[in-house]
Amino acid sequence: MKTLIKNGKIVKKDNQLIPAAIWIEKGKIHAIGESFEEEAFDQVFDAKGQLITPGLVDVHVHLREPGFTYKETIASGSKSAARGGFTTVCAMPNLNPVPDTAEKLKEIYDIIKKDAVVKVLQYAPITEELRSETLTDQKALKEAGAFAFTNDGVGVQTAGTMYLAMKEAAANDMALVAHTEDESLLFGGVMHEGEISKKLGLPGILSSTEASQIARDVVLAGETGAHYHVCHVSTKESVRVIRDAKHAGIHVTAEVSPHHLILIDENIPEDNGFWKMNPPLRGNADRDALIEGLIDGTIDCIATDHAPHGLEEKKQTFLKAPFGIVGSETAFQLIYTHFVETGQFTLEQVIDWMAVKPAAIFGLEAGTLTIGSPADIAVFDLKTEEKIDDKDFESMAINTPFVGWKVKGNTLMTFVDGTLAWSKGDA
Incomplete structure (x- = not known):
């Protein structure tokens, strides 16, 4: 299974956001580039210009x-x-x-x-x-x-x-x-x-x-x-x-x-x-x-x-x-x-x-976007401001004083070993 996350941005060392696409194969990051031909992939996910992180x-x-x-x-x-x-x-x-x-x-x-x-x-x-x-x-x-x-x-x-x-x-x-x-x-x-x-x-x-x-x-x-x-x-x-x-x-x-x-x-x-x-x-x-x-x-x-x-x-x-x-x-x-x-x-x-x-x-094989590393990836929306709403929680619990706070950086998609583990709506 070949998966592509397209139209994203990643953070470089100088804190600049640069365009990026992630090629995932066999649960690993196979390649990182600005873009790849979509026809070569079994699945394509659109990051919609938002932040891709480990x-x-x-x-x-x-x-x-x-x-x-x-x-x-x-x-x-x-x-x-x-x-x-x-x-x-x-x-x-x-x-x-x-x-x-x-x-x-x-x-x-x-x-x-x-x-x-x-x-x-x-x-x-x-x-x-x-x-x-x-x-x-x-x-x-x-x-x-x-x-x-x-x-x-x-x-x-x-x-x-x-x-x-x-x-x-x-x-x-x-x-x-x-x-x-x-x-x-x-x-x-x-x-x-x-x-x-x-x-x-x-x-x-x-x-x-x-x-x-x-x-x-x-x-x-x-x-x-x-x-x-x-x-x-x-x-x-x-x-x-x-x-x-x-x-x-x-x-x-x-x-x-x-x-x-x-x-x-x-x-x-x-x-x-x-x-x-x-x-x-x-x-x-x-x-x-x-x-x-x-x-x-x-x-x-x-x-x-x-x-x-x-x-x-x-x-x-x-x-x-x-x-x-x-x-x-x-x-x-x-x-x-x-x-x-x-x-x-x-x-x-x-x-x-x-x-x-x-x-x-702790010596974990995690936390990095590098070729050959597990395709554990998150995509965050840095632009849209939303209120924290406990009705949206996946947790069974809602015990937090932050409900109602306005925040940016909400998660769009989360991938574990290249498999989509969570997504927001039609992301």
Whole structure:
């Protein structure tokens, strides 16, 4: 099967958009040129003068299956990713059952093989059942297909457990990915500790809850030689610790989520669970530090932390609602609109942070438009402004405060191994 994507534009190193057509054959990119004779192809898709990028790579999503399929499934979550232009997503293990054995992990991959429309890589937990101090069998889980190891959602509370896990991860040449939250510093907090938490009469979450555990972990990563990756960085103190660790030569990488780059706690209008996320929305100085950290390379990539929940769960107060917002379908659009359109980021930088870098830091065969690479491709409309409408979501969940926001950069088509995984209307 020969497929052509015609009439597109790609970004060159100088941030110029140049005309491009992509020739796809046997699931790979066969050639890239300005145009090709259409008669030679079995399928032709028209990009209509819009942007062609490598398929986006999201190293942090929650697909909720098995165990919580009223929130999301692998089928719905992967469609949601495809609608956002993502072709590879990495799914967190806070599931039921937790995939803490090779057998449980293989069962999830059986569902992925059957139901996913994009490439789904499954994380395995660092410890059994996530909250225990007993390490999982990393070697067996790696052989069963584990993408990396994480206790996302709760984090590893004991330094000794983290040290031993890092030693194992280094021995198995696997990344250890950390949700950093010292629970002894939580004090029942549900939002950022600051003027807004006081105004709303809600218990706050200290910045040190996150940053202190990163500080602990980078020392351990330096001791063990492990690749240590920090999830959803949210505070200026965390950025400083990560920057210092990188300067010291420690193998640490980090991600930031779109909502922490765009929103702060002052944007929270009321005690409404749709605004409750973990880490919470922080202060203006924190947001500035995150943006600076992305630009100077302290933070390596953007990841959504797509966290679907049932509507009734999220329609509660901060004290009762679960943490998390959905993000797969809005990430690129929000980043493009709020940073590229305003001149803060270049388009090349955004593609780097959302496709090239996440693939590179985890050694994935993804995130690039090169001859011979998998034909994982997204096409985005940079011209048309639309409102984010939760009625259009492929996700089962709609828990996001961004509904109604006007954005450009909406996805037209997403291809996985050269096969159309999602398209908008008659695109």
